[in-house]
Amino acid sequence: MKKFVGLSLLGIVCCALQGSLLHIGLPVSLVPQLVVVLVVSLAFSEVSVFGCVMTFVLGLLMDFSSAMLVGPWAGALVVVYGVLAVLSHRLFIESGVAAMIITFLSVVAANVLFSLFGAEYPSMNWEYPKQVIGQALVTALFAPLGLSLLTRRARRNASHGIGRGTALSAV
């Protein structure tokens, strides 16, 4: 329960930062998607039903921030979480470059899935893909720091780091 409340509060703070502070002086295409970073960290540090439900709740928070439809962000983030969680033993998130690539792909995937689930694609123009790529790049740049902060505790507890998968460590 404590963990649930803590992560929910972290999600609310991420939403608030995305909606206010990071908009100051930055165009919308350069605002990092902090909630996706949180989901990526969950996929590596909390591979369990709790992590899945937590991701769903974070997605609902994003949906309610828009007040338009409830569900598209929740669905998109759950898919991203599910895929990453299932592959997490093969991915080496501790590498900065790997963290950036994984986060970049996660942001792009989440936004593409959101547009599909929310049926936003009929109204799409070129500004949206540019915006998504820009946000994904900025989020990826922020990811190594964000992920290391978020997964520090989990890493400290894990004593088998070297034996983890190396699929992306070669990058």
Place this chain on the structure above:
Amino acid sequence: MRVGVSERSKVAIVSFVLLCCSLLLTAYSARNPWFARVGATAVSELVSPLYSGVDSVVDGSGSIWDRYFILVGVAEKNRMLVAQVERLEADKAAFDEQLKENKRLRDLLELGSVFELKGVAASVIANEPTGWVKAIVVNKGSAHGVVEGMPVVHPRGVVGQVVSVSPNYSRILLMTDHVSGVDAIVQDNRARGVVEGSGSSSCFLNYVAKESPVRVGDVVVTSGMDGVFPKGIVVGSIAQIGVENGTLLQNIAVKPAVDFARLEEVLIVTGHQAKREEDAVMRAPLTQRTKERG
């Protein structure tokens, strides 16, 4: 983190179930918009105080920066004098900021008096976090008389419409969002159409016949026919006109009069809705009105 195969399978199954739940929720909320609004109201009350807090911190840090900047290069022997200058400069900066804010608020009030509108002035405290929906959050809500559907304007022109309200905050869907629509007319030749958002920084004036002699630079104003926006408020100006062969309508791009990236204060028009309801009552048959009074 050591996780077994069965745990991963469990995660995959739960993810799939939650994905199905999300899709069902999406379908349900598309048919029942109140569902999204109720949730948004609760989230607004949770998140918006953080927005206000961040807003205050940014203002405060701006003031600290100003003070620091003034102190750079000060000679030691003039410390007392410079401290006084610093204080005066800070006061002046604060005064200038208040003066500018006053001017913006006065412009809003003047707008209200010109169009005989009653309204609530509100400050913009946040944007929609992801950028997919063009919306802003303002610091006035149902406690200040704001209700869903109210039009929102700025001295420069139309801003959008209130889509969700919590006691102290409201979410406003901007005119540039692709689901927004405003009934409008071209000021010079009175050609009528609907201004619809493009999802980017511009809008389109749709349903204008090919024969209508519109020109680039013509001003577009609200027609008042949609029952939402008062008549005569500037929407924007025509930026581009395109005509495709085989169609009856023109493709008209409109540049909004309001710079949404620099929006700080807006006027939520509260009186217009009351007036509309009053008009509706007056238009109702006399017998019905008599019944209602009885």
